Amino acid sequence: MNKLMTTAEAVAKLRDGMTIGFGGWGPRRKPMAIVREILRSDVKDLTVVSYGGPEVGMLCAAGKVKKLVFGFATMDAIPLEPWFRKVRQAGEIEVMELDEGMFQWGLRAAGMRLPFLPTRCGLATDVMKHNDLRTIQSPYDDGEELLAMPALNLDMAFVHVNKADKLGNTLITGSDPYFDHLVARAAERCIVSAEEVVDKLELDAATARFNTFERYLVQGVVHAPKGAHPTMCAPDYGWDLAHMKRYAASATQEDGWTIYLDEFVNGGEDAYQAANGGADAISQLPVPTF
Amino acid sequence: MTTNCEFTLAELMIVAASEAFRGDGEILASGLGIIPRLGASLAKMTHAPELMMTDSESLLVEEPIPVGPRGDYVPKYSGYMSFERVFECVWGGKRHAMIGPTQIDRFGQTNLSVVGDYDKPKVAMLGVRGLPGNSINHINSLFVPSHNTRAFVEGEVDMVSGVGYNPARWSKNMRQDLMEIRHIVTNLCVMDFGGPDHAIRVRSLHPGVTFEEVQANTGFELLKAPDMGETAHPTAEQLAIIAQLDPHNLRARQLKDNPPGIRGASNDQ
Numbered sequence: 001m002n003k004l005m006t007t008a009e010a011v012a013k014l015r016d017g018m019t020i021g022f023g024g025w026g027p028r029r030k031p032m033a034i035v036r037e038i039l040r041s042d043v044k045d046l047t048v049v050s051y052g053g054p055e056v057g058m059l060c061a062a063g064k065v066k067k068l069v070f071g072f073a074t075m076d077a078i079p080l081e082p083w084f085r086k087v088r089q090a091g092e093i094e095v096m097e098l099d100e101g102m103f104q105w106g107l108r109a110a111g112m113r114l115p116f117l118p119t120r121c122g123l124a125t126d127v128m129k130h131n132d133l134r135t136i137q138s139p140y141d142d143g144e145e146l147l148a149m150p151a152l153n154l155d156m157a158f159v160h161v162n163k164a165d166k167l168g169n170t171l172i173t174g175s176d177p178y179f180d181h182l183v184a185r186a187a188e189r190c191i192v193s194a195e196e197v198v199d200k201l202e203l204d205a206a207t208a209r210f211n212t213f214e215r216y217l218v219q220g221v222v223h224a225p226k227g228a229h230p231t232m233c234a235p236d237y238g239w240d241l242a243h244m245k246r247y248a249a250s251a252t253q254e255d256g257w258t259i260y261l262d263e264f265v266n267g268g269e270d271a272y273q274a275a276n277g278g279a280d281a282i283s284q285l286p287v288p289t290f
Numbered sequence: 291m292t293t294n295c296e297f298t299l300a301e302l303m304i305v306a307a308s309e310a311f312r313g314d315g316e317i318l319a320s321g322l323g324i325i326p327r328l329g330a331s332l333a334k335m336t337h338a339p340e341l342m343m344t345d346s347e348s349l350l351v352e353e354p355i356p357v358g359p360r361g362d363y364v365p366k367y368s369g370y371m372s373f374e375r376v377f378e379c380v381w382g383g384k385r386h387a388m389i390g391p392t393q394i395d396r397f398g399q400t401n402l403s404v405v406g407d408y409d410k411p412k413v414a415m416l417g418v419r420g421l422p423g424n425s426i427n428h429i430n431s432l433f434v435p436s437h438n439t440r441a442f443v444e445g446e447v448d449m450v451s452g453v454g455y456n457p458a459r460w461s462k463n464m465r466q467d468l469m470e471i472r473h474i475v476t477n478l479c480v481m482d483f484g485g486p487d488h489a490i491r492v493r494s495l496h497p498g499v500t501f502e503e504v505q506a507n508t509g510f511e512l513l514k515a516p517d518m519g520e521t522a523h524p525t526a527e528q529l530a531i532i533a534q535l536d537p538h539n540l541r542a543r544q545l546k547d548n549p550p551g552i553r554g555a556s557n558d559q
Contacts, residue, residue, distance in 0.1 A: 025373065052417075072417035079416065091410035097403060099422035101377050120468070121381075121423030124459040125399075126450040130408060137463060145463035176348040176372045289360055290346035 002166045003221045007037040007269070010191045010220050014038065014156060017066070019047040021107075021152070021187055023159030023180035024231065026053045027075045027239045029172075031160035031193045033227035036265050036272065038064065049152055051103065051179065053231055054247060057083030060093060061250070061257045067094040069152060071103045075244050077288070082251035096131050098122070104179050106152035111185025118146040157187035160228045162210075162236060164194035165201040168218030171210040174234035181213040191220035193227045195236055226273055226282045238287040243276055295555035297524045299477060300325060300541040302496060302551040303433075304532055305524045306480050308332040310431040310473040311386060316340045317428075318371070318385040324357055324540050326388035326433045329475075331535050332528060348372045358538040380420070383468055386429040388475075391421070393440075393447040394432060396490060396510035398454035398471040398483055400425065401447035408449060418451040425452035429470045435545055437476035437507050444509035455488035477545060479504050480521055485513040494521040498553025523551065 011034065014020065024030040035055045045066040050056055052073035059065050061083040073084035087093055098106070099121045109117045118136060122128055128135075128147065138144040159180045163171040170192055172180065184190040227233075230243035250256030264275050273279050307329020311319050319334065319341040321327035327346070331354035334341045345355050350369035371379070379385050391400035392415055402421055406412030424430060430452070434441050446456070453459065453469055460466050474481040474490070478499045485491045491513040492504055497520055505512050524532070532541070542548045550556060 070417055072419045074416050080414075085414045088404075088414035089411055097417055099418055100420045101380065101423035104374075104377065119381075119423075120426050120465060123422075123426060123464050124450075124453040124456075124466075125418070125422045125425075126403075126408075127418060127422050130449075143463055144465060145461050178373055289355075 003168045003218060004166045004197065005191070005220045005222055007033055007193070007222050007224060010034060010158075010222050011037040011041050011043070013189070013191070013220075014041070014043045016043055017045045018155040019049060019153070021049040021154040021157040021183045022055055023157070023178065023183045024053060024228070025051045025178040026072070027077065027231045027244065028053070028178065029160050029174060029228050029233050030055045030231040031158040031224075031227065032229060032231060033224035033269055034158045034191070034193055034222065035059065036269065039261065039265050049154060051100065052081065052084065054081065054244065057081045058247075060084055060087040065093050067096065069096040069098065069103075071098050071100040075248070077239065077241050078244055078248050082248040083257075086251050097127060098131070099127060102127070102147070102149045103152070104182055105149040107179065107182035107186040109149065109151035110153045111182055114151060116148040116150050119149050120146060122147045122149070152186055154183070154187035155189070157183045157190040158193070159184055159190060160193045160224070160233065162194065162233065163196045163198070163201070164192055164221050165198050166221060167200060168192070168215035168221055169201045169211060170194065170213065170215070170218065171201070171207070172212050173210050177212040184213045184217040189219045190217050191222060192218055193222040193224035195225050195227065195233060197221060197223040224269070226279055229273075229276060229282050232285070232287060234287045237283055238285040240276065240282070240285055295550040295552045297529060297551040298542065299496065299549045299551050300544050301524050301529060301532055302521060303475055303477065304328045304332055304541065305528055306473075306475045306494075306521055307388060307431070307433065308336065309480075309522070310388060310475065311338050311341060314338060314341060314386050314429070316342065318342045318344070318376070318379050320344075320385060320387040322387065322389045323433060324536075324544050325435070326390070327357060328532060328535055328541060329388065330354075332531055335531050335535070336528065344371045354535060356535050356537055358536070358540050361537075377423070380423055380427050383428045385424070386431065386472070387424055388431040388433050389421070389424075390433045390435070391452065393443050394434065394474070395443055395445065395447045395454065397446070397456035398432075398488070398490070399447050399450045399456055399459075400432065400452035400454070401449050402451045403449040405448050418449075421452035425454075425471075426469050429472050431472045432474040434474060434476040437478040437504065439507060439509040442508040442510065455483065478507065481512070482515070484515060489513055491515045492518055494519055496521045496553070497523070497551060
């Protein structure tokens with residue numbers, strides 16, 4: 001069993017109109033090497049499902065997004081995601097805007113093969129109105145009215161992890177695994193990119209606890225060192241604020257997106273790293289504290 | 291003639307923010323933004339040591355972490371609180387968050403999504419984030435650094451992201467009893483929802499601010515709390531703790547021109 005593949009092979013599995021989910025959270029551990037490969041591809045009309053960071057903005061900038069399912073889009077250090085904002089304000093994308101908790105509830109429902117899960121989150125807000133969400137009444141004596149959060153079923157999920165093996169075993173060694181396990185479970189297929197890939201993980205018991213989802217969920221493993229850049233991949237490296245600023249500037253610059261693609265994306269991943277000071281410099285980016 | 295003032299408006303607001311957490315008991319306190327975070331931290335360091343706090347990522351601390359670059363400071367972790375566990379905490383109602391929404395209406399409904407038309411907004415902001423779930427499940431307080439009619443809007447907010455006390459939004463079978471909006475701390479005053487049918491009242495005015503000025507900068511009618519007085523001045527002890535929690539004086543950069551705590555006085559520190 002060997003699930004190793006290249007980013008190009010991973011992205012070749014996408015079809016126009018697919019619903020794809022991304023792991024990570026805002027500017028944290030996003031599968032950006034895969035995102036850059038999608039930017040270089042012809043795939044279009046995607047429904048993107050994400051706790052959004054720059055991957056959302058970049059895919060919006062490239063015109064790849066038909067619909068965005070999100071709770072937020074932000075780079076934290078640059079709170080308003082510039083391309084998301086620009087495209088959203090122009091009315092160019094459909095949106096399903098959800099509470100952060102509803103979002104994970106929808107992923108959980110998908111992973112458990114349920115049509116919906118009940119929650120109070122979203123009741124009495126405009127999230128109900130804009131998304132045509134329905135309520136359900138508790139069948140028990142309390143009779144409470146609850147929101148029925150529909151399953152967020154994904155055709156494909158992309159997750160970036162610190163370490164993986166060729167069998168699809170993964171380790172997330174940063175202090176928070178976010179909701180990547182739910183993203184993986186919600187998807188028909190999941191491909192992980194990893195900072196480091198080995199033939200077979202052979203771990204002590206304490207390290208094995210960094211495994212947050214099972215390898216049967218993983219159909220592909222891509223070796224993508226520095227593959228989360230410019231987002232952070234704790235504990236390996238922090239986010240690259242200078243790069244995020246450069247990317248943000250592209251939203252207001254004349255032909256900014258084309259220039260950004262030429263400068264960073266079109267040349268492939270080696271050229272990308274070189275344009276950002278090289279792999280060693282990326283390794284030195286400090287993990288931010290708050 | 292000006293008089294010297296030993297505290298800034300930001301420090302006064304930190305103390306006011308800290309008061310919002312009084313009596314909360316053993317729950318997670320989350321202050322989002324420098325002043326709310328310092329307020330929650332000050333509460334834990336003074337009147338509410340039972341509060342729980344995180345490092346603003348995924349680890350719990352019993353000693354609030356100073357804001358900004360840490361230098362030699364090494365956090366002492368007491369537990370784990372991943373984002374997933376924060377949601378479990380939220381849904382169990384064991385949290386009090388102080389957040390800064392873009393718009394607030396007379397019902398306490400909040401907006402962090404868009405300004406203007408939903409399909410083609412004038413301004414797209416962060417998205418609703420956790421507001422729908424936070425607001426319906428646990429105590430929230432609101433922080434407004436610039437009290438004006440753009441923040442406190444007439445009518446409803448443009449996109450209701452966080453729930454409030456608007457009867458038209460609730461059905462009889464929805465659990466409205468799990469929500470509470472505690473205080474609103476602004477650069478002019480402190481307000482609460484203690485009026486009839488949760489109408490917003492001014493609890494205290496910051497030194498030198500009049501009720502009329504607050505009303506003129508609010509898009510809906512305000513009430514005066516029966517005991518409306520002046521917002522408490524920070525004590526020397528509170529100021530010392532704030533300085534320790536904010537060694538880089540980030541609080542001085544949170545309000546335009548870092549005004550003194552007493553209107554018309556000059557900062558003297």
